[in-house]
Amino acid sequence: MLRWIIFICLYGIIDFYAFQSFKTVTKSNWVYGVYWFLSVLVIGNFIYNYYGFNRRDGFSHANAFAFGFFIAILIPKMVLLMVMLSEDLFRLPQAIFRYFTEGDSAKGNYFASRRAFISKIALGIAAIPFASIIYGIYKGKYNYKVLKYTLSFDDLPEAFDGYKITQLSDIHSGSFDDVEKVKYAIDLINEQESDVILFTGDMVNNKAEEMKPFMDIFSKLHAKDGKYSVLGNHDYGDYLHWDSEEDKRQNLEDLKSIQKAIGFDLILNDSRYLEKDGQRIALVGVENWGAGGFKKAGDLKKAIQKIEANDFKVLMSHDPSHWEKQVIDDSYHYHLTLSGHTHGMQFGIEIPGWFKWSPVKWRYKYWAGIYEEMGQYINVNRGFGYLAFPGRVGIWPEITVIELKKGVAKA
Numbered sequence: 001m002l003r004w005i006i007f008i009c010l011y012g013i014i015d016f017y018a019f020q021s022f023k024t025v026t027k028s029n030w031v032y033g034v035y036w037f038l039s040v041l042v043i044g045n046f047i048y049n050y051y052g053f054n055r056r057d058g059f060s061h062a063n064a065f066a067f068g069f070f071i072a073i074l075i076p077k078m079v080l081l082m083v084m085l086s087e088d089l090f091r092l093p094q095a096i097f098r099y100f101t102e103g104d105s106a107k108g109n110y111f112a113s114r115r116a117f118i119s120k121i122a123l124g125i126a127a128i129p130f131a132s133i134i135y136g137i138y139k140g141k142y143n144y145k146v147l148k149y150t151l152s153f154d155d156l157p158e159a160f161d162g163y164k165i166t167q168l169s170d171i172h173s174g175s176f177d178d179v180e181k182v183k184y185a186i187d188l189i190n191e192q193e194s195d196v197i198l199f200t201g202d203m204v205n206n207k208a209e210e211m212k213p214f215m216d217i218f219s220k221l222h223a224k225d226g227k228y229s230v231l232g233n234h235d236y237g238d239y240l241h242w243d244s245e246e247d248k249r250q251n252l253e254d255l256k257s258i259q260k261a262i263g264f265d266l267i268l269n270d271s272r273y274l275e276k277d278g279q280r281i282a283l284v285g286v287e288n289w290g291a292g293g294f295k296k297a298g299d300l301k302k303a304i305q306k307i308e309a310n311d312f313k314v315l316m317s318h319d320p321s322h323w324e325k326q327v328i329d330d331s332y333h334y335h336l337t338l339s340g341h342t343h344g345m346q347f348g349i350e351i352p353g354w355f356k357w358s359p360v361k362w363r364y365k366y367w368a369g370i371y372e373e374m375g376q377y378i379n380v381n382r383g384f385g386y387l388a389f390p391g392r393v394g395i396w397p398e399i400t401v402i403e404l405k406k407g408v409a410k411a
Contacts, residue, residue, distance in 0.1 A: 004047065011074075015039055017084040018077035021126075024119035039073065046070040061177055064390040065137075071389060072133040076126035083122035087114060136346075136391035142181035143396045144188055144384075147352075149370055151377055152407040153335055156312055157279035161406040165314070166194035166223065166399065169340025170202040170232065170383035174210030175390065179217070185384070185399070186220055192401050196225040196274060199264060200340045201232025201288065201318035205387060206240045208254035219262040225274055229264040230285040232318040232341060233294050234387075267316065269299045271307050282311040284334070289326070290319035290341070292363075300326060314338065320366040320380045328373050336402070337378040344368040344382040344395035358395055368395065 022035055049066035094112050166189055176182055189197070204210040211218075221227060235255055242248040259266045267285025274281050284307065289298030298317060307313070313334045317323060320339040327334050344350075344367060348358030360367045364380075371378050382398040 008043075008047075011043060014074070014077050014081050018080040018126075020084050020114060021080050021119035021122045024114045024116050025123065042069050042073050061175075061390070064175065064388065067388060068133075068137045068390045072130060072137070075133065076130040079126040079129065080122050083118065083125070084114075087118050132393050133391065136393035138391070140392040140394075140396065141346075141386045141390065142178060142185070143392065144185045144399060145396045146188065146192065146399045146401060147369075148401045148403070149379065150403045150405055151336065151370075152405040153312070154406075154408065155335075156404055156406045157276075157281060158406060159277035159279040160274075160281055160312070160404055163276070163281075163404045164192070164194040164196075165338075165402045165404070166192050166197045167200060167338050167379060167381050167402065168197065168384050168399065169200040169318070169338075169381035170343060170385055170387070171199070171211075171218075172202055172205050172234070172383075172385035172387045173214050174205040174207065175386050176214065177390075179213075182214060183217055185397070186217055189221060189399055192399070194223050194401060197221055197223040197227040198283075198314075198316055198338055199227070199229040200316050200338050200381060201230050202234045202340065202383075202385075202387075203229075203232070203259065204255065205234055206237055208251050208258055211255070211258050215258060215262050221263065225276075227264045228272065228283060228285065228316070229259055229266050230316045230318060231266070231268070231287050231297075233288045233290060236288070236295060236297075238295060267303075269297075269303045271303055271305075273307075280311070282307040282313045283316070284313055285316045286322070288318045289322040291321035291325055294319060294321075298322060300330065304332060309333075320364060320378060323378045324365055328376060334376050336404075337376070338381070338400075339366075339378060340381040340383055342367045342380060342382075343387065346383075346386055346389055346392045346395055348393075348395045350394055 019032075019035060022031060046066045046069070049060070049063045091112055091114075168189070235252070237248050237251045240248075242251075256266055265272065267283070269286055271285070272283045274283055284303050286298035286300055286303050288295045289300075290296065309332055313332065313336075315327065315334045315337040317327065317337055317339055319341045323337045323339060327337055342360050342364050345358045345360035348356065348360070350356040350368075356368060358367065366378055366380050368380050368382050371380070379400055379402060381400050382395055384397050384399070386392060386397070
């Protein structure tokens with residue numbers, strides 16, 4: 001209860017300052033009424049759904065949209081808060097000066113009136129994130145992008161020169177609310193005609209049953225050398241309260257069966273060889289291993305028991321912190337690691353090939369795209385689906401196509 005009281009008080013302060021901009025530019029009681037009605041409606045819906053989410057057995061689209069609309073009004077209001085507070089930094093010294101120089105003649109009204117043009121500027125600026133978030137909720141989450149990279153390696157087997165890998169990650173099937181858009185994305189993946197499809201974890205939000213409505217759709221994915229997958233942190237069902245450990249264990253077994261049914265070879269701390277013209281590359285898959293409190297089921301040493309040190313290796317590991325903490329400095333050389341997990345926070349600014357930024361960079365050193373360390377590469381996929389916030393703003397859902405080339409190592 002104390003947490004909610006603090007939350008409501010902080011939100012009230014933000015709301016009060018945001019309202020000042022409207023109050024300055026208009027005297028319409030109708031506008032005031034609409035403002036407060038929508039504000040109370042959105043915050044009330046958010047509190048109700050968030051409070052209920054802690055007691056519901058699984059994911060609800062109502063929870064997601066309540067959170068999405070809350071963010072849609074919170075961020076613009078925070079913009080207004082910053083502008084209004086900045087204006088007060090100038091109004092406060094003026095008020096102090098009038099208090100000591102004008103005294104009673106000021107009739108107790110020491111603060112200068114707010115300037116309408118400042119409020120208009122603030123409202124104009126706040127409209128940008130508001131429109132962006134609304135777009136992200138209704139369009140951005142299905143704005144699929146095919147990102148193509150070519151990576152060259154001196155020791156790539158000749159037979160694999162030009163070999164194409166399609167990477168998917170973070171499907172989060174329980175979040176989908178538009179089947180046709182998902183079908184479109186599957187067709188887009190197949191159009192790439194890659195040699196192999198690799199999925200790097202988080203097929204569901206919590207429960208295996210989330211994937212059942214989409215099994216036929218994802219079973220249509222095809223690649224001549226097959227489809228392989230690993231588990232992500234959400235696949236284990238760790239974020240739900242289960243009636244028993246047996247129920248939780250069965251949920252994981254059900255998810256493994258679903259992956260097999262739609263054609264994925266799930267690699268659990270193990271390896272496979274991809275062979276072509278008498279040559280081969282090693283495909284290594286670990287269970288989730290994540291820094292910062294995430295599940296550490298991944299066992300890299302166990303996963304490589306069947307391969308040789310001089311094999312060309314592609315590692316599938318859901319969380320990029322695994323690459324940072326264990327893979328880079330391992331005695332084996334992992335030519336290419338494929339990860340996901342971060343979603344690019346589903347929010348940021350990106351100009352392909354020139355600039356990318358997201359707040360998630362303060363949590364993850366490697367958070368989106370290709371990175372190279374010690375002659376080893378990682379691609380951090382921005383995710384196919386979405387979680388919690390029902391949208392994407394600036395960081396779009398990703399289908400990665402990586403072509404391996406024989407030659408001087410370069411991205």
